[in-house]
Amino acid sequence: MGQSKNTGVSSVNALDAYKEMWEIRIFEEAIQTLFDEGKMYGTMHLCIGQEATAVGGAGLLRKDDWMLSTHRNHGHAIAKGTDRRAMFAEMLGKKTGTNGGKGGSMHIADLDVGNLGSNGIVGGNFPIAAGAALSAQMNHTDQVVLCYAGDGATNEGSFHEALNLASIWQLPVIYLIENNQYGMSSAIERMTNVERLSERGKSYGIESVTIDGNDIFEVHQAVGDAVEKARKGGGPTLIEAITYRYKGHSKSDKLLYRSEEECQYWMENHDPILRLEHYLLKEKLAEKPELEALVSVIRKETEEMIQSVFADPDPSVEELWTNVYQEGGKA
Template identity: 70%
Template sequence: MKQVTAKKDPNTSIDEREALKKMWQIRIFEETLQELFDAGELYGTMHLCIGQEATAVGGASLLNESDWIVSTHRNHGHCIAKGTDIRSMFAEMLGKKTGTNEGKGGSMHIADLAVGNLGSNGIVGAGFPIAAGAALSAQMQGTKQVVLCYAGDGATNEGSFHEALNLASIWQLPVIYFIENNQYGMSSSIEQMVNIEKLSERGKSYGIEGVTIDGNDLSVVSNTVSKAVKKARNGGGPTLIEALTYRHKGHSKSDKLKYRSEDECRQWQEHNDPILRLEKKLLQHNEITSKEIRQLEQSTRQEMADLVASVKLDDEPTKADLWTHVYAEEKI
């Protein structure tokens, strides 16, 4: 593969070639999960973020390892971008003891404290107060840590959203509330659920800076998050970011997608795919070649296939393991 010196966007610290690699890892990880499910090898539900890779990579990958993220049921991209081991994620999904939660949590409960991943949550809106609590802890201890809290557009109608924003505002907590507005909360269009033009406008009610951005433009996402991180780390308080994006797949594995048109899906996939947009940008600036892009995709697909083959040989939890991690260990 031809080596090209990676250029960083002048306004952010993100390496766009590395970001492209990470975005392909997220997409192919999820495509592999879909194949496993279709083959009857993966049980339970899952919520794919295909089409939203820029919000994950442009956000979580900008944080320090000691910084924290709080994720949602649509969490795979956030976890990979923050540094959670992909093999361990596959193992968790396949119910293996080597998984992030020893095969007990599955898709919606991946956590990895070692890299600042405080965990995902299957309850809509539950991450908002968790993030506020983590940010309060960092503030009280003076650690300079920042919390990035991901949530979907539908979660902004939960009471936890408003309670958490109010606390974050009055205490000026180092937290960034990052709303991935993928246009639909399950099968309901966000336009039918709120009577405001931008979800970021809700920040004004609590004295919080709110901004709406193109969530499929990696540079825009990373620039915006970079500013918010710097602000939070220096005591400037919270930021509410609304990133406009689109999920290519259904809400979950059982979604028949009858609530949106094929033309709408095609328009987003063909003209606003975050990976295709980043590839086009890198090609235009001669920072990558078409051959390199295809090699990157092919090598990533092989990497994922090898990981799955390896994980399938791992041990599964035993009956005795059902009783572990139920209660906190007594400290004497």
């Protein structure tokens, strides 16, 4: 099993991080089941196996800092503070959802906690993040922006345009690239001709690093350093986090492009939750029964959330037209 290096998370926070990573994984296992049972519609993109980049990244931000996510967004949203029950309600089409039940899995947003939302357009959040960072800079606040993206998105023109602007204007933005080895069904080495995606950030004069994205401590350290630098006016950072998604690109993916052995290797040797669990037990910060009880409580809480959401009201027909056009504004 891979070892975690405790370089940026306190022992107390390590247990909190363990709990939050399990909240994310159990949340996603639950929506997978709901989709399989035909109780949830649309599509979804799971981040099971990538929990460390969410908790070690978005979990570091202040409430007034901003975060932008991708279509693989559930972990990021939970780590930034978006309520899990409201997320279940959103995906089940309930009025109590984060977007009134009209956005679904791919468009969860929660402005109250600085979650500027997910984006169904690959690479669509890069320029939005630059714009949010520019507003913080112009308003002379010390807010920072964390923008998540997948490896495939770095081939989009919006990535290069946004990085160029972030660099020349020294914007307080961190671009965190979750390199989970595959852009949809294409291996990253077939789509790019650079050894590390972080090299692309360096070409724009942006401080860039490649890290182990399944090591919560390493993610925490890298993002923490980038946040501190941006908050002090030091400009942008690009972080490439090497990770792996256990599930398919979306719920319809049959995973014909990779072997079961490859996935099993990552699950057995690099799972972010198991690595943190190993650290907690090794350092005697928790006992195995304590951790098992914690996971059991999260599973029970999650099931109770889902059952209660089914009783929530659906949006009315009239609400179909709300939040579509700007009200009170001029054409």
